Amino acid sequence: MNLRRHVVDCFRRLQRTDPSNTAAIIPKYESEHPTLSTTSERYFVTVDAETRLIRKGVREISRIRERIEKHFRVEIPIVWFVRFQRSWSEYVEKETADYFSNSLNEAFDGFELAKSSLRYRRDRGDEIGWHYHAYNYVHREDLSHETRIAILCSDLASCAQAIRQRHSEFAVRSMRFGWFFIPDYRVFAVLRASGIRIDASVRPGYEGKKVADSNATYLAPITVSPQRISGTWFVPYTRTFAIHDWEMVTHNLGWTKLGRGQADANRDEFAQAISRAARNIAESGGSFSTYERADAEANMVVDSQAGRFSYR
């Protein structure tokens, strides 16, 4: 089965069975800024790493990346969006912003589960970001939008603080919401205050569509091209090749199973996707990058353009 189709199928299946999901993404963008014109194409390889298979998934994806790097003699950094948040039961049972302003007891802490593995990847140039699903918002539709946003803001602040306390070494600055679903752009004020400067959750083309079998719907994209808005650099994905980290390894997690044949096929397709990008770079210029690196480059542009820039 075509991987892209397979991913769509998995995504749909997950929406029915388990909210945990999503993707490795390879969007790219071209800069309009003349100083970046000759090497303006940036390819981002990103992974949402979010299950207890995280260590295996990271290892398999890294192994494929290293093979392609050697073959094409190109550096391929990866952005790992690591899931960190409270337990599922808290999101569906608790219903006050006060509760979510408390420090975390139970949590799914992907940073802890894969700490040495992530440390190693960060040291070789990868970026470590944060992945978070707005479970309460999506699954407590009995609560008002304002109540759920208050809860979400409280929880994002609490979780971000917990990440800083437990895992300051990763200096997390980027994030992606689960399902690529942002319930309200006001949450970025909280995220900015918590040190999040880069968002990779905007999903153009999904406005009005339902999220994860709920009645929640995607907002209109705040931007359809990478752009800094009120201190957050939004990098929407448009041209996307998606995989799941757990699609790289055989498993049976109950809500998803994968046999050896399909795992092998998925790894091959992932390798081919990166190879195609590497070939494009070899022929037409550009580079693989991380959001932080691209943001640092963009900052130079921002300095000369009164704090605002855009990419096509």
Ligand SMILES: [Zn+2]
């Ligand atoms: Zn997810």
